[in-house]
Amino acid sequence: MLRKVIALAALGLAISAGPALAAGGAEAPKHVEFSFEGPFGQFDQAQLQRGYKVYREVCAACHGMNLVSFRNLGQKHGPFYDPKYPNPNDNPYVRAIAAEYQINDIDSETGDVIQRAASSADRFPDPYPNEPAARAGNGGALPPDLSVIIKARHHGPQYVYSILTGYENPPAGLNVTPGQYYNPYMLGDLTAFWTGDHHSVPVGGFIAMPPPLQPDGVTFDDGTRATVEQQAKDVVAFLAWASEPKMIERKQFGLAAMIYLVLLAGLVYASYRRIWRNVAH
Template sequence: MLRKGLMLAALGLAFVAGPALSATSKEEPKEMDWSFTGPLGKYDQAQLQRGYKVYREVCSACHAMSLVSFRNLGEKGGPFYDPKYPNPNDNPYVKSLAKDIQVSDIDNETGDAIKRPAGTADRFPSPFANEAAARASNGGALPPDLSVIAKAREGGPDYIYSILTGFVQPPAGLTVSPGKYYNPYFPGDLSSFWTGKGEVPKGGFIGMPPPLAANKVTFDDNTKSTVENQARDVSAFLMWAAEPKMEQRKQFGLGAMIYLLIFTGLLYASYRRIWRNVAH
């Protein structure tokens, strides 16, 4: 009897939760055409450079990338790779980029906390001292670390691009709490905030205000600085940060497939030669 009662209770909860869960939906990310998709895809270095600039001048004010070091920028396949400097620590442009950023350190002589110019071995600094400071500066929301965000979110760079370009006015009948912003591509359950007619709108509330604006970043190659271009470039940069060895992995895979095809052909030719005079 007890087991039967528990089963009925669980079934009842399932029916009660059904409508709420069905209202929790979001728009599918926009499908973009990326240079790095497909088995032969490669990163567009100029796009990665622009994406780094968007991250540094806009996103880094709130979001850390604690798994990325400045030297990674000069590694093969990276935004500022130069074949003249196979060791990225020797890349003068990477050194210059790092030197412009102040990082926390400890004075070896006095033991005091100091700030110093970053070196190529340093990781990207966090904009906040700790999680509490991050939440206090963002209305209680914790800005996620962007190091591997492109691999951690379903849709990858498509999802990031959609979020960055998806800020729209909330539909009439949707109550938006202070400090929150409606985005149809952000997952959430809006059923308790919806008083309008028809179905609950897709999407959710995000604690980040629209970060991009036209001409907010000036691109060195004179690319038009629209919201769409900024979003596309920083999405590509975050994809590189999440998978910096993608090009090498694809090259290795292609070489392995060619080797296996040749090996298969040799095996078949050997089989035909050895057994050609033997009845089967």
């Protein structure tokens, strides 16, 4: 009996102490609306092209997209889709983009590792040859692949946008270790780094990626002003497309399926009334 009382007392202390030890969290993502959201949302091709340019000139230095092929860029609803080229492998824009990248390959005659210009059938290459090299180039942190980053994060578009635009100077009393940056939208626990009032630990966390976007860091071909917010919104749209390039087709199929089911329900109900109209219930 005594053992049970002691065990229950210990459990009560653990439960009561839990909230006092809990800390951390992150700011809720910023409220940003995107054209592709909702059941009838569509990708803006001009925005996808701008987003690709941000990825190519900024993000691709550290992040790969090894689930996306260059030919996907020229598929229907893609950034560089052109109805004149139903086969995206024939799209000159796609072929020119692929040729800008170098792909590791094997010489079929000598077996040596060689580099060649990518073709439309190749996938986006990783910027690093392996994980240790990626970590060595980023202070020990491993840059995530961006192929499905939007689908892999809760509130994906808003979350990634908030991270890209949410870098802030650390509040007084927060000790930031070298190679780390404070971002209130990054989930973390800053208790161990906070020297202020322990009841007011700032939310957010540290991120190893320095602020990637700078005003006018890229030049958009359509003349759109390249603010940090604009670049972030465009690259998020591009990454959303990369995460689900068949999204528009899926929505269209879903709408057609709903219309079909409504019509089928009407026909079934009309048949029911016709067959059983003279039968007493």
